[in-house]
Each structure stands twice: as C-alpha cells, then as structure tokens.
Amino acid sequence: NASGCGGCSKPRDPYELGVTKYSGPAIQENGTLADNSSGAYIYILPGNTEIIPYDNGYYAEYPVNSFSEFWLNNGGTNANEPLPVNLLSFEAAKQNNKALLSWITSGEMNLREFIVERSTDGNRYTSIGMVPAKNTAGNNYYSLNDLQPIDGLNYYRLQMIDRDGIYRYSPIRKLNFSSAGEDVMIYPNPVTGSRVFIASSGNTTGAILYDAAGKLIRQFSLQGRNNTLNLSGIAKGVYQLKVFTGNDTRIARILIQ
Structure with missing residues (x-):
C-alpha cells in the first residue's frame, strides 16, 4: 500500500495500472502522499505504461521528461482515471464449441467501442470482433461469441477505446479447446x-x-x-x-x- 494513503489497496491486476506523477517542491517529493499539497498531478495512462514481469513481481516503463514522485495506480490519487469506463468484470466461458466473452462496465462516458482480441500464445493478439459502447448510466452488459476458437489454448482480452483514441486493455482470460479438455x-x-x-x-x-x-x-x-x-x-x-x-x-x- 502507498505511504500516506490509508484508503489505498493492492491492485487486482498489474496490467490495469497506469502511473500518477506528482511534481511539487523537492521536500514534498519524498515517497509519501500525505504531504502532497501544493504541486500538480499528471496521470500516465495504462495504454502508455508497459508493465513487465520481473523476478517475483513487475516493473513499469513509461515516458517522462523530469524527476518527480511516481505512483502505480488505476486512476490517479483522486480516482480521476482519464479513460471514461470502469470495467467491473470480464469473463470467458466455453459454451458447446464456441467461446462466450462477457463483460460488465459502469460509469461509461464518451467511450467509443470495445475490441475483442484473441491470441494463441498470450503475446500476439488479433481482433475477432467489435462491440459499440452504450454510454448509458448504471451498469452496462456486453457479450460476444467466438464461433471458431482455435484448437488448444485461446487467450482473450478487451481493448477499450474512448472517442479520443485513448485505450487500455482488460485482464487476460484463457480457455482450453483442446481435445483433451475436461468434460x-x-x-x-x-x-x-x-x-x-x-x-x-x-x-x-x-x-x-x-x-x-x-x-x-x-x-x-x-x-x-x-x-x-x-x-x-x-x-x-x-x-x-x-x-x-x-x-x-x-x-x-x-x-x-
């Protein structure tokens, strides 16, 4: 948990994280949020932050042009995530010989679309479908069927794109369509x-x-x-x-x- 932030908690998924940059007086750039009072915050989007597995954890790479105080988080210290959507869930399930991808969002505003992507190795993804965003109040429910999953392991993720072209990815879900799958x-x-x-x-x-x-x-x-x-x-x-x-x-x- 972040120092000086009693309401902060550990992330559910490291790949959902962006970076908050705090620039203020040198005495305030000390690794705690509690005394950040007179500076400015900038949020570096998850789409511009590369989360890389290392040893037993992760490290992040992102573009900056000055030294400051940095925090990994999913929407800024004031919960002002620039991408206008909150992904409540994303699930993949086998339904006969097809894959059912379903997800729930809330707080949509100026969101353009969801791109559903599939991979056979967990690294290289291709689009298998697009679903327009609803941008309605409350929870929004979506689904898409992969009618021709690949034999073997299938990895799925969402690319969520707003009307300004800013995007981020969902957590990855995996399904096994091998003949040796469980009945x-x-x-x-x-x-x-x-x-x-x-x-x-x-x-x-x-x-x-x-x-x-x-x-x-x-x-x-x-x-x-x-x-x-x-x-x-x-x-x-x-x-x-x-x-x-x-x-x-x-x-x-x-x-x-």
Whole structure:
C-alpha cells in the first residue's frame, strides 16, 4: 500500500495500472502522499505504461521528461482515471464449441467501442470482433461469441477505446479447446427436485448460478470430480450455470421445474 494513503489497496491486476506523477517542491517529493499539497498531478495512462514481469513481481516503463514522485495506480490519487469506463468484470466461458466473452462496465462516458482480441500464445493478439459502447448510466452488459476458437489454448482480452483514441486493455482470460479438455456433465436437466449433480473429468472448483437476465443468484464452492448443488428456495425458471474446473469454465442452461 502507498505511504500516506490509508484508503489505498493492492491492485487486482498489474496490467490495469497506469502511473500518477506528482511534481511539487523537492521536500514534498519524498515517497509519501500525505504531504502532497501544493504541486500538480499528471496521470500516465495504462495504454502508455508497459508493465513487465520481473523476478517475483513487475516493473513499469513509461515516458517522462523530469524527476518527480511516481505512483502505480488505476486512476490517479483522486480516482480521476482519464479513460471514461470502469470495467467491473470480464469473463470467458466455453459454451458447446464456441467461446462466450462477457463483460460488465459502469460509469461509461464518451467511450467509443470495445475490441475483442484473441491470441494463441498470450503475446500476439488479433481482433475477432467489435462491440459499440452504450454510454448509458448504471451498469452496462456486453457479450460476444467466438464461433471458431482455435484448437488448444485461446487467450482473450478487451481493448477499450474512448472517442479520443485513448485505450487500455482488460485482464487476460484463457480457455482450453483442446481435445483433451475436461468434460463436465450436469444432471438432471430439467431439474425436478432441489438438487443438481455435476460430474467432471477434472477437479471442479466452483459454480455460479445466474438468472435469465444475468443476475447472480447463488455461488457454490466445490471440490473434486463429483459435486451436488442445493437449489432449494430458487424459483422455477430458466437459468445459466457456470462451472469452473482447473483449466476451463463451462456454461450450461438449466431449467428448474
């Protein structure tokens, strides 16, 4: 955590970080935020900051023209991130023989579009689709299907671009479409009682149940290859069940009767 910043916390993903540059009197450029009172802040965007893995951590490279006090963060000390979008989630899941990419944002303003990119090695990415931004108040829900994933590992990320051309990337998600991928069986379906069974060829770590509108209904912590979910108290209807295994994420539509 940053010195002199009681409300600061560790980042969820290093690749979401940009850099705050504080320029002030030399006595204030001392490695603590608490006494930064008379200088000026500049935010170096994540798109202009290169986060590089090193040893057991990371270091950042970014362009500057003077010495100052620098902080890695995701939107400036006053939460004034220049890119007008807050990415709440980005997920990738296998749905039969295709990949479903879904994400949720909030606080959109002057955002132009999302570019969905795919890679087979985690380094070189190509675009597989574009989704226009909604720029509406509250949470915005998006999705895109990769109808022809590559056999083997597929890496996915979002490029989020505002109307000024400024952009940043989402965290990376990975799916395995190899023939040796893990099989998941969910039964009975339709669900006639209060329980549903999950059998997997690999270790199952968890599951999430969503309603037809995408609202989270219930989360389950799982372990091993055979698990039972208790669905008591859940209303009848159509739901999506997302199952997490060691290497994959599967989505299945289930009907509770």
